[in-house]
Amino acid sequence: MNMQTNPEIGQYIQTGSILTNYHDIGSGEPVLLLHGSGPGVSAWANWRLSIQGLKDDFRLLAPDLAGFGYSRSPADIVYSRQLWLEQIVAFLDALDIAKVNVVGNSFGGSMALALAIHHPERVNKLILMGSVGVPFELTPGLDAVWGYTPSEDNMRAIMRIFAYDQKLVGDDLVRMRYEASKRAGVHEAYEAMFSAPRQRWVEAMAHSEAEIRGIGHKTLLVHGRDDKVIPLATSLTLQQWIDDSQLHIFGRCGHWTQIEHAAAFGQLVDNFLKGA
Template identity: 40%
Template sequence: MTVTEHSREVPAGLTVQAAGHRTNYYDNGDGAPLVLLHGSGPGVSAYSNWNGVTPLLAGNFRTIAPDIAGYGLTEFREDGRYDIKLWVAHLLAFLDALEVDRAVLVGNSFGGALAIATAVFAPERVTGLVLLGTPAGEFPMTAGLRSGWYYEPSPDNMRAILQEFPFDPDIVTDEMVAARYALSARPGAQEAFRRLVPEPAGTDGGTVRGAGAGFLAKVTAPALILHGQQDRVVPLEAGLFASRHIPAADLHVFGRCGHWVQLERPVAFAEQVSLFAEGLG
């Protein structure tokens, strides 16, 4: 897919080649690197997930937020086989291109799953993990996860999906809807998204299978797990499961908060991340 006029609401960042993908990213601040990994869903991007909290972190850290291969303004390749192996390889190649040897990976939902896999397969590149609303263990498919695959681009449909994510749907602004819709409405965008994620199984959506206990036990990096108590997309039980099975994990639960901790509780989120990252030395 090529970027068209439909995506003008989402400002482009910098560009680098990584694992055969022209990769869009945002790079702000100085200091120890925090790599911010966005979630999945129609029209998702690093900008939509992280733009609001980057100013709260960039005073003390170098914040690097890439559009993951196939998402946002990063290239989607028709011949690409998109799976966790490709996404890990793309992330590592991206870090190589920026000459970042080690970093704290901060992952929201799907981005958290990518962070976990990277910590297992390339532990020498990961200083620590911050996991927000990250699938772990098994739980029933939720409406929020199911809705993305069947989404048909329109502003009203995008607003309906986004309002599934926070505790208070009023945080979904017209600007947020416009930015996500613009990316999702690019020619071929929704078809591409359906190739990035499997179709929910069965009439009830089936079961979501996140990282299992054995896989989580292989994470050697310290981890901070942040989860909204009222997360309707990835239930709190997933965060509890991850905290029990990652050997060096702390858990913080945010009350009156849904799936987007960084958007719903930005100041508290930045404080938690900063304390954690500074404590890693």
């Protein structure tokens, strides 16, 4: 299967023990796009609209992190924030990219923070959207997302939690994400990452207040006011802790800012990255 038959498959590059599937689209200043952790997610599913909107101005790099999408991992892999961070650094090294702007969505926001905290010299500007990364009480929405078991009905229910505008949750989207979530090995990896009790995974993806306060990068925070997965309070906390930060809140928006408000989100990112 190649990109002609499946747009979620881009190209492959070796990153340590993981063979990373990624998309490298556009030209200009490099921007690393880190996806969220929903069932059946891939970099392409997460970022396809953003890529279309930004590719004329930036070089967009969107990898599938280990256990997600079409990246290939060893059978005995143990998923952790450290593993994903090592994959991201190895990915940048393999592409010979010294410094990059980073956009992290949800789970990917915690990984963007990890890169900024532990490898600050690799990050230019930081964009966090509906980001994990500070302690919060597990929401019923996130518990349902991480507790997903494959069926079309369950996937429809998950998609409805993500979206404020329920018209976005069409049969084609549900079927596409359901089919992706039940591919061989995919659900097994998902269960291995986020088994119950799930509050511990919120804690595992959180960084300390001191670490976050130490971030010196210019940071844009974006959140949907009506997000049922990651509470708006997380971005309010991050805005307090990151000194050089600004926060943009979209009303009538759930956890899918980059899809529900694709054009406005793209413009916000474009302006922020091009600004002084």
